[in-house]
Amino acid sequence: MINQLPIINMLLFLATALIIPLLSRRKFNITLIFGFNMLALVMTSSFFMLFHIADNGAIIYQFGGHDSRIGIEFKVDLMAAIISLFVVGLTTVIYIYSCGDETEGVEQKEYGRYYILLFIMLFALLGIIYTNDLFNAYVFMEIISITTCSIISIKRKKETYAASFRYVMLNEIGSLSYLFGVALIYMVTGYTNIDFVSQSIQTIWQLYSINIIIALGFLIIGIGIKAAVFPFHIWLPDAHASAPSSSSALLSSIVVKVYIVVLIKLLFKVFKLDVLNHFHVSDILVVVAATGMIMGSIFAIAQKDVKRMLGYSSISQIGYIVMGIAMFSSLGLSSALFHIVSHGLMKAALFLSVGIIIYKKKIKKKDQFEGLAYEMPITMGVFTIAALGMIGIPLTSGFISKLTLGVAALDHRQGFLIIIVVLSGLLNVIYYLPIIISSFLKSEPKIYHPFKIEKVPWPMLTSVIILGIGILTFGIFPNLIMNIMTQAAELFGWV
Amino acid sequence: MQIIQVFVDNINFIGAVALFLIGLRTVVTKKNLIKRIMGLNIMGTSIFLFLVAIGNVTGGVPPILSGEEGVTYINPIPSVLILTGIVVVVSITVYSLSLTVKIYEMYGTINQDELTNLIREDDLHD
Numbered sequence: 366m367i368n369q370l371p372i373i374n375m376l377l378f379l380a381t382a383l384i385i386p387l388l389s390r391r392k393f394n395i396t397l398i399f400g401f402n403m404l405a406l407v408m409t410s411s412f413f414m415l416f417h418i419a420d421n422g423a424i425i426y427q428f429g430g431h432d433s434r435i436g437i438e439f440k441v442d443l444m445a446a447i448i449s450l451f452v453v454g455l456t457t458v459i460y461i462y463s464c465g466d467e468t469e470g471v472e473q474k475e476y477g478r479y480y481i482l483l484f485i486m487l488f489a490l491l492g493i494i495y496t497n498d499l500f501n502a503y504v505f506m507e508i509i510s511i512t513t514c515s516i517i518s519i520k521r522k523k524e525t526y527a528a529s530f531r532y533v534m535l536n537e538i539g540s541l542s543y544l545f546g547v548a549l550i551y552m553v554t555g556y557t558n559i560d561f562v563s564q565s566i567q568t569i570w571q572l573y574s575i576n577i578i579i580a581l582g583f584l585i586i587g588i589g590i591k592a593a594v595f596p597f598h599i600w601l602p603d604a605h606a607s608a609p610s611s612s613s614a615l616l617s618s619i620v621v622k623v624y625i626v627v628l629i630k631l632l633f634k635v636f637k638l639d640v641l642n643h644f645h646v647s648d649i650l651v652v653v654a655a656t657g658m659i660m661g662s663i664f665a666i667a668q669k670d671v672k673r674m675l676g677y678s679s680i681s682q683i684g685y686i687v688m689g690i691a692m693f694s695s696l697g698l699s700s701a702l703f704h705i706v707s708h709g710l711m712k713a714a715l716f717l718s719v720g721i722i723i724y725k726k727k728i729k730k731k732d733q734f735e736g737l738a739y740e741m742p743i744t745m746g747v748f749t750i751a752a753l754g755m756i757g758i759p760l761t762s763g764f765i766s767k768l769t770l771g772v773a774a775l776d777h778r779q780g781f782l783i784i785i786v787v788l789s790g791l792l793n794v795i796y797y798l799p800i801i802i803s804s805f806l807k808s809e810p811k812i813y814h815p816f817k818i819e820k821v822p823w824p825m826l827t828s829v830i831i832l833g834i835g836i837l838t839f840g841i842f843p844n845l846i847m848n849i850m851t852q853a854a855e856l857f858g859w860v
Numbered sequence: 861m862q863i864i865q866v867f868v869d870n871i872n873f874i875g876a877v878a879l880f881l882i883g884l885r886t887v888v889t890k891k892n893l894i895k896r897i898m899g900l901n902i903m904g905t906s907i908f909l910f911l912v913a914i915g916n917v918t919g920g921v922p923p924i925l926s927g928e929e930g931v932t933y934i935n936p937i938p939s940v941l942i943l944t945g946i947v948v949v950v951s952i953t954v955y956s957l958s959l960t961v962k963i964y965e966m967y968g969t970i971n972q973d974e975l976t977n978l979i980r981e982d983d984l985h986d
Contacts, residue, residue, distance in 0.1 A: 435937075500941055503945075507948040511951060518959060523979075523982065524982065526966060527979055530956065530959045534956070537887075538900075540948075548910050551938065551941075
């Protein structure tokens with residue numbers, strides 16, 4: 366029974382997506398409650414799966430009982446279990462927010478469709494995390510592309526169409542180069558199953574080294590485009606800025622991270638360290654990540670639109686994650702996993718609190734935030750916590766991820782990387798702090814009633830409060846998740 | 861002569877890579893949105909060609925069991941992968957074409973340069 370849990374999770378999401386249209390004639394609240402229950406159910410089962418896997422090792426599921434040489438296989442190891450729990454949990458929070466967000470350009474009759482797309486996307490996200498098959502990952506990737514593009518363009522505004530067109534074009538280039546990489550790997554190994562591919566690559570990589578390095582290049586570039594790793598980031602700011610706020614939060618904190626997980630799988634499960642060290646992949650990734658960390662922040666400083674600024678900030682934060690991966694050590698990978706979770710929480714908190722501000726005040730520009738904290742203390746409070754987390758102030762989860770990244774860099778004997786981490790943190794200060802200062806200090810103090818809570822639909826406030834508490838909790842008690850992440854990172858068999 | 865022989869032997873692979881590059885160039889440099897979608901299709905086709913070429917065995921027959929002895933079959937798995945790939949590329953094409961229709965309705969143009977200018981003007985008005 367426990368072996369069936371991954372596929373049951375996915376089927377629950379797919380079933381939800383199919384049932385929502387049937388509920389379209391009833392009150393919309395029924396749909397919302399139904400979807401929430403499904404998410405809660407899957408979250409419970411993901412929790413259960415995580416504990417089961419931590420004790421008993423990976424779950425392996427073969428479709429239709431076929432041998433994994435010819436069939437599709439799911440393999441849920443500890444990392445996959447952690448990430449799937451993170452995806453479902455964070456989506457639940459964003460889902461609660463989206464229940465209150467009635468405007469933001471999405472029309473009344475489109476609400477149901479929005480949730481259909483959301484659940485299909487979740488189905489594919491879980492699939493890509495669980496799957497142990499390179500081609501199957503490609504198929505899920507395409508489902509994610511179409512659904513994410515649709516939840517950007519569901520807002521019937523001019524600029525969303527142009528943004529999602531650019532997104533779909535670049536995403537397709539990414540997917541197709543990933544597919545080319547898979548084809549090249551299939552050419553030398555004859556498998557698409559990750560375990561078998563990895564076995565045969567370990568034996569033949571010196572014979573077919575040209576083939577392997579071209580495949581590696583295509584795969585990394587394909588995933589890099591989709592995960593918005595620095596030189597391939599151009600689609601991200603437009604897409605994130607023009608999407609509805611809850612979609613931006615989903616895209617930035619979940620979808621991009623899932624591709625990073627695919628990158629981790631590719632590097633450490635398919636190619637493994639011998640091949641990677643021979644081709645100096647570590648050096649390339651470190652350079653890419655370091656430039657991304659700096660350039661993303663510099664671009665962000667120049668932006669006037671807050672959501673665009675957050676998009677560029679995502680690019681620099683993805684640099685941190687890639688840098689953690691590029692250390693090629695257990696410590697680096699666990700810091701990358703921690704930063705996946707912590708950045709997910711922080712970026713979702715930022716996008717959702719900005720979403721509340723846009724909902725309430727209809728402002729988008731950085732310099733319009735003056736004195737806003739007097740009117741919306743809770744929203745701006747969460748925004749401040751998350752922004753401080755981005756900068757890396759102690760007591761927030763961002764501090765812990767930067768600390769572990771620095772320790773991993775020292776362990777990797779690349780102390781100069783710490784300078785880049787600190788420099789990027791300082792650049793973050795330049796664009797986050799003015800917003801905080803102008804909203805809290807730069808205005809005539811109005812008389813503030815502590816009991817008069819800002820008038821915003823309660824689901825929106827609840828979700829940002831949950832995110833703020835989450836950031837602080839993981840900042841004060843990082844071992845709640847750090848231990849299990851270290852455990853997951855050590856499973857990859859480092860030399 | 862040897863170069864020509866290598867070329868002829870690997871014509872499928874070379875063709876696939878050439879098509880991939882043609883498609884990539886079309887997507888990246890062309891200004892017309894429809895042409896860019898066509899470029900994507902060319903890229904997709906190149907990969908399908910590549911996969912078919914991998915699966916092919918010289919002198920092989922289609923993998924339908926006929927009971928005869930001593931027959932070599934071609935590898936069916938790449939063809940099956942391509943079927944999935946074709947469906948995916950078709951759906952992406954449909955989606956991006958529908959976006960193009962919407963863009964044309966909104967802006968009245970499908971030229972990337974004009975589109976960029978229009979978007980910039982909209983930004984200035986905000």
